[in-house]
Amino acid sequence: MKDYLISMFVDNELDIDEKIEFVETVHDDRFFKEEAVLLLEQEKMLQGDMVATLPHVTIPVVSEKESWDFRSWFLPMTGFVTAMVVVAMVYFQNSAPAPISSPALAEHRFVIYRPDVNKVELVGDFTQWTPVPMEKIGESGYWTTKINLPQGEHRYSYFVDNDQQMPDPTVLAHEQDDFGGVNSIIRVVGSI
């Protein structure tokens, strides 16, 4: 007897001929029927709730964010570095004093995946906590915006549909703010 038809039934693996065989066997063989019911009950238990809470997993953002960041600010930067070296050489040749550089800005791309909402805004110390609307990337579910940030530590979070504040799920460091929300913390390294 093909006992394993019971497991195939439990796991939705029967093709149409096996279904016929299964139903006929259930009808003709009392032991087979009882075994099927027992294993279905066991399956219910096996599939039952195991844990109250799932552990937290930090998803690194290699493909979604970091590579974009890398391309969007590192490559243009190499051109900038070359230009600065040329400028510096000219300065030194003329024995002119070195220029006093203003605080360097690095372009940072913020990305968040929220396919289920209509509006996402970015707020942070660099926007003086004024919401900046983020742009939807087609139908991908991603929202993005680019901001020039001075080097150093920055705090920010996202406002979703005007009523929900959330930290950046891709950034580990965060802290409670004074208003009951949570801000993400990033460190921006200056370009030059």
Add this chain to the structure above:
Amino acid sequence: MMKPFRKFYIENKEKFFGYLLRQTGNYHLSSDIMQESFTRCLERYADREESSALLYTIGRNLLYDHSRKSRGDASYDDELHGSGIDQEETYGIKEEYQRVLRAMQKLDDEERDILSLVVSSGLTYREIAKITGNSEGNIKVKIHRSRTKLKTILRQE
């Protein structure tokens, strides 16, 4: 088009954690391996279409590595597959499910592996056969044998 990884993660995390927990009976160990599996899945295969079969293959290999590394440590096998599950390991696991997990730990490694995959992953017999290196004809017999053995163990408790 490639599915965004976060979506893949959300769709798979619960089932995948269920697989690891059924395999190990240990919440902390399962959490660590889940973190490592998703990270590897993303880092190594970022350019490929994410597939759950791949995730389970990675998780399964990590479990295997872990058990091989711990082989020298006698307490590992005792803790995991011998005298059952100790208190620290049951942390986070619902009390009524602990009995099921204790019974699962009494299956052979292969039986537990196959049954955990079937119950947790939602993968087809064909995919499970491929992951575990079995033929399709063989896998259905093995799956059923693992199920009936678990029934016997649960009955004896």
